[in-house]
Amino acid sequence: MNFKGKNILVTGAAGFIGSNLTYELLKLGANVIGIDNLFNGLIENLEEILENKSFKFIKGDIRDFNFLLEVFKDIDIIYHEAAFTSVPQSILMPESCNDVNVNGTLNILNAARKKDVEKIIYASSSSVYGETPSLPKEEDMPRIPISPYGVSKMTCEAYMQVFHQVYGMKTVSLRYFNVFGPRQKDSPYSGVIAIWLGRIIDNKELIIFGDGEQSRDFTYVKDVVRANLLAAEHEISGEIINLGAGSPITLTELGKLMLKLTNKEELKIVYSDPRLGDIMHSFADISKAKELLKFQPKYTQEEGLRDYFKWYCKKYNKNLIIS
Numbered sequence: 001m002n003f004k005g006k007n008i009l010v011t012g013a014a015g016f017i018g019s020n021l022t023y024e025l026l027k028l029g030a031n032v033i034g035i036d037n038l039f040n041g042l043i044e045n046l047e048e049i050l051e052n053k054s055f056k057f058i059k060g061d062i063r064d065f066n067f068l069l070e071v072f073k074d075i076d077i078i079y080h081e082a083a084f085t086s087v088p089q090s091i092l093m094p095e096s097c098n099d100v101n102v103n104g105t106l107n108i109l110n111a112a113r114k115k116d117v118e119k120i121i122y123a124s125s126s127s128v129y130g131e132t133p134s135l136p137k138e139e140d141m142p143r144i145p146i147s148p149y150g151v152s153k154m155t156c157e158a159y160m161q162v163f164h165q166v167y168g169m170k171t172v173s174l175r176y177f178n179v180f181g182p183r184q185k186d187s188p189y190s191g192v193i194a195i196w197l198g199r200i201i202d203n204k205e206l207i208i209f210g211d212g213e214q215s216r217d218f219t220y221v222k223d224v225v226r227a228n229l230l231a232a233e234h235e236i237s238g239e240i241i242n243l244g245a246g247s248p249i250t251l252t253e254l255g256k257l258m259l260k261l262t263n264k265e266e267l268k269i270v271y272s273d274p275r276l277g278d279i280m281h282s283f284a285d286i287s288k289a290k291e292l293l294k295f296q297p298k299y300t301q302e303e304g305l306r307d308y309f310k311w312y313c314k315k316y317n318k319n320l321i322i323s
């Protein structure tokens with residue numbers, strides 16, 4: 001798709017993935033409105049584009065239907081990234097998770113329908129598979145989420161499909177698998193790579209919850225952004241598509257790789273009790289993304305980590321020697 005002059009709205013624009021997507025859309029010449037209630041996102045994530053004439057940030061909540069009706073004027077495409085994103089917090093506060101993720105998403109669909117938005121591309125999650133035993137995860141497998149967060153994501157992608165079937169709206173759900181990269185928060189609830197990078201810089205040991213044999217399909221955010229662009233470009237609708245690197249790595253292997261790339265192999269990896277709601281193995285079959293989106297990941301995990309570490313050191317003036 002030629003994004004030049006297109007009006008795109010990104011929900012969760014001040015968050016990790018939403019901000020990366022927003023920067024790229026602006027580079028491609030789109031006019032972008034970013035909305036976020038700053039519950040978890042940071043305005044600093046948008047600091048390089050706040051003065052850009054093609055970008056407008058509006059603070060607001062996706063649970064506020066009237067707010068959405070106001071901001072959805074003349075929008076061609078919505079990228080819906082806003083969410084209650086923490087699995088452990090969803091276990092502590094299932095109602096809040098449901099309210100933001102399910103009610104908020106239903107609001108977006110209803111408002112988009114009223115305002116004739118052309119297409120909605122939704123950020124779903126590999127957490128919908130839960131403890132489904134088979135690997136790699138294929139889109140048609142049963143969904144057995146094991147956290148309120150997973151349930152909310154499963155419900156939202158079902159809504160995306162139903163709004164396509166019942167109202168003929170163009171919707172696509174991309175099931176992200178463990179995304180990492182620039183602007184990911186280093187907080188107790190964010191991805192392990194951002195947390196470990198913070199600990200490596202502070203010369204602290206890396207902590208693994210469980211035996212370290214759990215595996216993940218870590219996907220570099222630049223590949224996730226590219227797949228989102230492809231989902232707008234291709235004439236597909238009502239689809240749910242896995243979006244991963246397609247190559248699993250165990251947490252112990254990841255820890256060792258991060259220590260090697262940052263020349264901090266003297267730091268220890270320590271093991272603690274497993275966390276409730278954590279899935280043991282997760283790994284995407286990305287054949288559908290290859291077929292429908294012509295998507296091919298450009299970054300191996302090692303290349304993604306290197307690119308991320310370099311960005312981080314430059315941005316925060318940190319002195320790490322990256323191999």
Ligand SMILES: NC(=O)c1ccc[n+]([C@@H]2O[C@H](COP(=O)([O-])OP(=O)(O)OC[C@H]3O[C@@H](n4cnc5c(N)ncnc54)[C@H](O)[C@@H]3O)[C@@H](O)[C@H]2O)c1
Pocket residue numbers: 011012013014015016017018035036037038039040041042060061062063080081082083084085100104123124125126175176177178179180191
């Ligand atoms: N990061 C990953 O590994 C991953 C994996 C699978 C799926 N996802 C999904 O991708 C999307 C983006 O995730 P992220 O990692 O960038 O998380 P994030 O927490 O950095 O971004 C989410 C953004 O949504 C905003 N938000 C929360 N509640 C809101 C509300 N009520 N109204 C408006 N804005 C609100 C937050 O302030 C935040 O900026 C989410 O839908 C998430 O579930 C992420």
